Amino acid sequence: MTLDASIRVSRANFSLDVDLTIAPGEVVALLGPNGAGKTTALRALAGLVPGARVRVGESTWDGLPVERRPIGVVFQDYLLFAHMTALDNVAFGLRARGTAKAAANATAATWLDRVGLAGFERAKPRTLSGGQAQRVALARALATAPQLLLLDEPLAALDASTRLKVRADLGRHLRDYPGHTLLVTHDPLDAMVLADRIVILEDGRVVQQGTPAEVVRRPRTDYVAHLVGLNLYRGTAHGTEVSIVDGGSLTVAEPATGSVHVVFPPTAVGLYPEKPAGSPRNTWPVTVSGIERHAHTTRVHLDGTPPVFADVTTATMADLRLEPGDRLWAVLKATEVHTYPS
Amino acid sequence: MRRLVAVVAALVVAGCGTSDEGSAPGEVTVFAAASLTESFTSLGKDFEAANPGIKVKFNFGGSSALAQQLNQGAPADVFASAAPANMEQVADTGTITATPTTFARNTLQIAVPKGNPGGVGGLADFGKAELKIALCAEQVPCGAAARKVLAAAGVTAVPDTLEQDVKAALTKVSLGEVDAALVYRTDVKAAGGKVEGKDFPEAGQAVNDYPIAPVAKARNAAGAQAFIDFVRSEKGRAVLTEAGFVLP
Amino acid sequence: MTTERATRGRLPVVLVLPALLGLAFLLLPMVGLLVRAPWRTLPARLVGAEVGEALRLSLVCASLATVVCLVLGVPLAWLLARGDLPGRGVLRALVTVPLVLPPVVGGVALLLVLGRRGLVGQHLDAWFGVSLPFTTAGVVVAEAFVAMPFLVISVEGALRAADPRFEEAAATLGASRWLTFRRVTLPSVLPGLVAGTVLCWARALGEFGATITFAGNFPGETTTMPLAVYLALETDPDAAIVLSIVLLVVSVGVLAGLRDRWIRGAT
Numbered sequence: 001m002t003l004d005a006s007i008r009v010s011r012a013n014f015s016l017d018v019d020l021t022i023a024p025g026e027v028v029a030l031l032g033p034n035g036a037g038k039t040t041a042l043r044a045l046a047g048l049v050p051g052a053r054v055r056v057g058e059s060t061w062d063g064l065p066v067e068r069r070p071i072g073v074v075f076q077d078y079l080l081f082a083h084m085t086a087l088d089n090v091a092f093g094l095r096a097r098g099t100a101k102a103a104a105n106a107t108a109a110t111w112l113d114r115v116g117l118a119g120f121e122r123a124k125p126r127t128l129s130g131g132q133a134q135r136v137a138l139a140r141a142l143a144t145a146p147q148l149l150l151l152d153e154p155l156a157a158l159d160a161s162t163r164l165k166v167r168a169d170l171g172r173h174l175r176d177y178p179g180h181t182l183l184v185t186h187d188p189l190d191a192m193v194l195a196d197r198i199v200i201l202e203d204g205r206v207v208q209q210g211t212p213a214e215v216v217r218r219p220r221t222d223y224v225a226h227l228v229g230l231n232l233y234r235g236t237a238h239g240t241e242v243s244i245v246d247g248g249s250l251t252v253a254e255p256a257t258g259s260v261h262v263v264f265p266p267t268a269v270g271l272y273p274e275k276p277a278g279s280p281r282n283t284w285p286v287t288v289s290g291i292e293r294h295a296h297t298t299r300v301h302l303d304g305t306p307p308v309f310a311d312v313t314t315a316t317m318a319d320l321r322l323e324p325g326d327r328l329w330a331v332l333k334a335t336e337v338h339t340y341p342s
Numbered sequence: 343m344r345r346l347v348a349v350v351a352a353l354v355v356a357g358c359g360t361s362d363e364g365s366a367p368g369e370v371t372v373f374a375a376a377s378l379t380e381s382f383t384s385l386g387k388d389f390e391a392a393n394p395g396i397k398v399k400f401n402f403g404g405s406s407a408l409a410q411q412l413n414q415g416a417p418a419d420v421f422a423s424a425a426p427a428n429m430e431q432v433a434d435t436g437t438i439t440a441t442p443t444t445f446a447r448n449t450l451q452i453a454v455p456k457g458n459p460g461g462v463g464g465l466a467d468f469g470k471a472e473l474k475i476a477l478c479a480e481q482v483p484c485g486a487a488a489r490k491v492l493a494a495a496g497v498t499a500v501p502d503t504l505e506q507d508v509k510a511a512l513t514k515v516s517l518g519e520v521d522a523a524l525v526y527r528t529d530v531k532a533a534g535g536k537v538e539g540k541d542f543p544e545a546g547q548a549v550n551d552y553p554i555a556p557v558a559k560a561r562n563a564a565g566a567q568a569f570i571d572f573v574r575s576e577k578g579r580a581v582l583t584e585a586g587f588v589l590p
Numbered sequence: 591m592t593t594e595r596a597t598r599g600r601l602p603v604v605l606v607l608p609a610l611l612g613l614a615f616l617l618l619p620m621v622g623l624l625v626r627a628p629w630r631t632l633p634a635r636l637v638g639a640e641v642g643e644a645l646r647l648s649l650v651c652a653s654l655a656t657v658v659c660l661v662l663g664v665p666l667a668w669l670l671a672r673g674d675l676p677g678r679g680v681l682r683a684l685v686t687v688p689l690v691l692p693p694v695v696g697g698v699a700l701l702l703v704l705g706r707r708g709l710v711g712q713h714l715d716a717w718f719g720v721s722l723p724f725t726t727a728g729v730v731v732a733e734a735f736v737a738m739p740f741l742v743i744s745v746e747g748a749l750r751a752a753d754p755r756f757e758e759a760a761a762t763l764g765a766s767r768w769l770t771f772r773r774v775t776l777p778s779v780l781p782g783l784v785a786g787t788v789l790c791w792a793r794a795l796g797e798f799g800a801t802i803t804f805a806g807n808f809p810g811e812t813t814t815m816p817l818a819v820y821l822a823l824e825t826d827p828d829a830a831i832v833l834s835i836v837l838l839v840v841s842v843g844v845l846a847g848l849r850d851r852w853i854r855g856a857t
Contacts (some may be wrong), residue, residue, distance in 0.1 A: 066762055069767055073759065081778075081780065093764050096769055140763070481821045481822070502724040511801070514806070
């Protein structure tokens with residue numbers, strides 16, 4: 001059953017007005033800058049602040065206090081209970097909802113195993129790494145089989161190297177989860193990789209929504225274009241070689257197989273008037289189709305196989321004197337390219 | 343509320359008033375038993391009026407505490423104790439060498455709350471278990487005196503509490519927490535109308551003598567003697583009688 | 591290990607010097623008691639029945655008073671820290687009144703409320719035949735009155751420092767407010783709770799003024815160690831020193847024993 005929510009929160013200097021629809025099994029990302037109202041929307045859905053009306057099929061959550069809502073929340077810094085073991089943390093929701101201790105512990109142990117933490121049952125949260133703590137938090141939120149899973153910046157507290165791995169794991173668990181998922185994030189990459197649909201929030205209002213590909217291809221405002229300024233493709237990987245679905249191929253540093261997302265930032269693309277000598281493997285001809293100027297950089301839209309965005313500095317811009325229709329060579333380092341299973 | 347204020351004020355007055363600065367010439371420092379607070383304060387004013395140029399400073403406290411302070415070298419010119427025993431403690435160390443004079447006597451009285459709700463008539467009632475009775479602990483002078491008079495009357499008292507000093511026993515009476523207590527006549531007088539005092543025949547068995555003497559190393563020996571003489575004068579006797587003391 | 595020692599060993603003199611002075615200031619009076627103690631006659635004095643009786647009464651009353659303080663004080667601390675009530679600042683200040691009030695005055699105030707003629711006490715007496723002054727229960731009441739602020743203030747401070755978002759997390763997991771309080775809030779403030787309990791117990795154990803004023807002094811009934819010490823001081827300072835040392839040794843022993851156990855349990 002589809003979940004429909006309308007969220008209206010108003011405070012001094014701020015108002016939030018968002019309608020959300022989430023299908024079963026769908027992951028919706030609420031993406032926006034800090035202060036856009038993303039976390040407030042999440043807290044309203046959880047019932048921690050008033051202002052959200054939620055309907056799932058025929059039933060509504062009106063007047064339900066937090067503890068009676070069928071939700072699971074992963075908080076930004078996880079909020080694991082420090083005095084309890086990992087197992088007790090995961091079993092807490094089940095115990096609170098009346099499951100007998102033995103059954104709750106058994107279910108909790110299964111969940112720890114599913115997130116790859118078998119053997120950590122008796123560990124206290126402060127002995128866990130950031131990635132491990134995040135997985136305990138996820139297991140805790142999912143253990144009660146909630147209808148709605150709310151994730152508040154679930155990767156923000158991790159360092160860059162851990163984030164890659166944890167993001168992939170999170171994606172796998174979200175695909176297995178049959179309920180409705182709302183992911184709040186300010187990181188476009190999280191949204192692109194994890195969500196089926198992206199809702200972009202700015203100053204408490206939805207400015208655009210659609211699949212990741214739609215949002216990237218047709219950003220409706222400059223703000224969105226800048227925010228989601230990522231090169232994102234779907235393709236099929238054979239080791240370090242990825243064939244892009246819409247044509248072209250890219251070499252990546254880490255081998256993968258099967259259906260993948262390929263992602264790299266526009267800053268990773270270099271532009272040259274001539275084909276560079278001793279050329280790196282990811283080199284292909286492109287044609288300038290548009291130029292967007294920002295404060296310190298210029299984003300160049302380039303047609304080619306595949307098409308690509310490149311960010312260049314104002315100095316490079318002056319050197320190359322780019323005009324739409326100019327023919328150039330795009331160069332991309334394999335180490336800058338990441339793949340995620342899709 | 344007024345009752346609380348009055349009781350609190352009494353406790354504060356009883357507990358404070360220590361000072362250990364020495365007497366400047368023209369100043370007389372008197373260490374006196376707490377039960378002399380009211381009468382000596384009044385006498386001090388009269389003394390200053392009669393002797394222009396001399397100021398009297400008092401340090402009121404428990405006699406045993408005052409004796410210890412004196413033995414530790416506290417600067418004082420006169421010591422007025424509520425019991426000869428404390429005077430002896432000071433004489434033993436040579437802090438006082440003059441022969442003390444008994445200037446007042448205190449006897450016990452039965453104190454009952456206003457209106458006498460327990461219907462207490464005499465010492466015999468101190469043996470009734472159904473009444474709430476306060477006595478002083480035997481370690482303090484009023485407790486020792488109470489034991490003497492009860493023994494003389496042949497009464498086995500059944501107290502509910504053994505108070506740490508006479509003022510505490512009196513507080514219990516004035517609040518109506520006990521039906522009767524044995525306290526000094528002077529304390530009943532000082533409590534004003536809040537408690538009633540009842541004399542009893544055995545009171546003469548425990549008479550408390552109040553000795554007074556100048557301190558050997560008094561900085562103002564003349565002033566000390568003048569104050570002692572004033573206490574023993576007609577004027578002094580009148581004030582002490584008014585406070586409930588019996589005179590020798 | 592060695593590097594940690596090295597970096598942590600460099601304490602500034604400006605802190606160390608006053609710290610040592612402070613320690614000496616706190617410990618020297620105790621040294622004074624030990625030096626002046628009549629060690630030769632000590633065993634004979636200890637076997638006296640009154641000592642055991644007063645000590646037992648002190649420990650029982652201080653422990654009961656601490657239980658009373660925990661049962662009433664922890665919820666009060668929670669209300670002050672988390673409750674959404676008007677005039678919370680004023681309430682918080684009022685809770686500290688027993689700290690400021692001279693204990694003897696506190697005892698008089700208790701008499702005026704709970705005494706035989708007191709505002710509440712007269713009804714207790716008339717309806718249930720209950721009279722608190724001059725009873726062991728009265729000792730517990732007086733000690734709890736004086737000691738409770740120590741517990742409330744430390745638990746309230748710990749509660750205010752604790753992150754309320756953990757309580758929100760518990761709510762999203764389906765926990766009622768009561769379950770959240772028991773399983774999440776209370777364990778998270780355990781160090782503050784332990785500190786408050788220790789302070790509360792120690793204060794109750796040493797309580798003198800309010801106890802003797804409200805509960806009076808009768809051996810076996812209301813004479814706790816501090817009262818026995820005070821009265822002994824009137825006639826026999828040596829006995830007072832002995833009693834003080836017994837009280838010191840027992841309380842330091844109990845606190846040291848419990849602290850270890852509690853701290854191990856808390857981590």
